[in-house]
Amino acid sequence: MRSTATARHPDPYRALDAQPDPEPLIASLEERGRTPAQARMRRRFLRFAGIAPGHEVLEVGCGTGVVLRDLAAVAGARGRVVGIDPSRAVLRAARRFCAGRPGRAPITLRRAAGEHLPFRAARFDVAVAVTVLLHVADPLRVVKEMARITRPGGVVAVQDQDFGTVAVAHPDRDLTDRILRGVAFRIYEEPYSGRRLPALLRAAGLEHVRLLTDVYQDTALEPYTQTFLERRAERAVRFGLADAATVQRWLDGFTALGRDGSFVMTVNYYGAVGTVPPPAGAPAPRGRPGGR
Ligand SMILES: C[S@@+](CC[C@H](N)C(=O)[O-])C[C@H]1O[C@@H](n2cnc3c(N)ncnc32)[C@H](O)[C@@H]1O
Numbered sequence: 001m002r003s004t005a006t007a008r009h010p011d012p013y014r015a016l017d018a019q020p021d022p023e024p025l026i027a028s029l030e031e032r033g034r035t036p037a038q039a040r041m042r043r044r045f046l047r048f049a050g051i052a053p054g055h056e057v058l059e060v061g062c063g064t065g066v067v068l069r070d071l072a073a074v075a076g077a078r079g080r081v082v083g084i085d086p087s088r089a090v091l092r093a094a095r096r097f098c099a100g101r102p103g104r105a106p107i108t109l110r111r112a113a114g115e116h117l118p119f120r121a122a123r124f125d126v127a128v129a130v131t132v133l134l135h136v137a138d139p140l141r142v143v144k145e146m147a148r149i150t151r152p153g154g155v156v157a158v159q160d161q162d163f164g165t166v167a168v169a170h171p172d173r174d175l176t177d178r179i180l181r182g183v184a185f186r187i188y189e190e191p192y193s194g195r196r197l198p199a200l201l202r203a204a205g206l207e208h209v210r211l212l213t214d215v216y217q218d219t220a221l222e223p224y225t226q227t228f229l230e231r232r233a234e235r236a237v238r239f240g241l242a243d244a245a246t247v248q249r250w251l252d253g254f255t256a257l258g259r260d261g262s263f264v265m266t267v268n269y270y271g272a273v274g275t276v277p278p279p280a281g282a283p284a285p286r287g288r289p290g291g292r
Helices: 023-034 036-048 066-075 088-097 139-148 173-187 193-203 223-238 244-259
Strands: 056-060 080-085 107-111 124-130 150-161 207-218 265-275
Touching (some): 023 036, 023 066, 023 088, 023 223, 036 066, 036 124, 036 150, 056 066, 056 139, 066 080, 066 088, 066 107, 066 124, 080 088, 088 107, 124 139, 139 193, 150 193, 173 223, 173 244, 193 207, 193 265
Parallel strands (some): 056 080, 056 124, 080 107, 124 150
Antiparallel strands (some): 150 265
């Protein structure tokens, strides 16, 4: 497998295996996966993608297999689900979490990068990537690969959060903006990737592109949100945006809001789906996009 990861890139999900300790990052994928509002959004997105029993589905950047397990439940015993990820560490975790799920589609895991998918053209009914394109250097290349391995009439479905839409209640708005905006722009090549997904699918040649905008809403300061804010705080110090005492005061502000029931954080998640066109000169596939 050719690697597109760079060890020194500030986005740790671009090169999980190069991190001094990838375990907390791996654990937070599962933490996010079991957060009820996240699970609802994820399942809404998979319904929007039209995944149905019997489908053969590829997930690009499968991480620990949170999405794979939902896909296997929807595709059912007659379906088949394949997950690829470039990280050995995350695939080890996925093997553990995805083992032994009778009555559901079998899950196969492979080490590969989205830029070079090791599958023949038109093999899958649906290809999905959930919160992955944000982390890659060339998202168009990945989406074109997803389109290549999806059959004509099949669906490419991508979902990303958009860090230009993070809204949190906090008494110090200037500090909040400095930390959240400053950190996002230092980590991600395109922190606003979510809102750009429909244009990306069109650029990759997909048809009938549709958008589902969903909102992650947390009013309980969930463990996943707490981890997210702590990581932003730690990076704000590392990137010189604020000193340690200031970010601690910032985090304490959220704890106080959580205590009195006033905590609010929302983030938009954008899900875009598009249909693979028939080969040039072929008649258009019959029926609904994504149907067999
Ligand atoms: C934030 S995680 C999302 C995991 C999973 N889709 C989920 O929603 O739980 C991003 C994943 O993308 C993987 N990744 C990073 N670069 C990639 C690339 N070039 N191609 C495919 N996956 C990649 C990372 O290893 C990581 O597992």
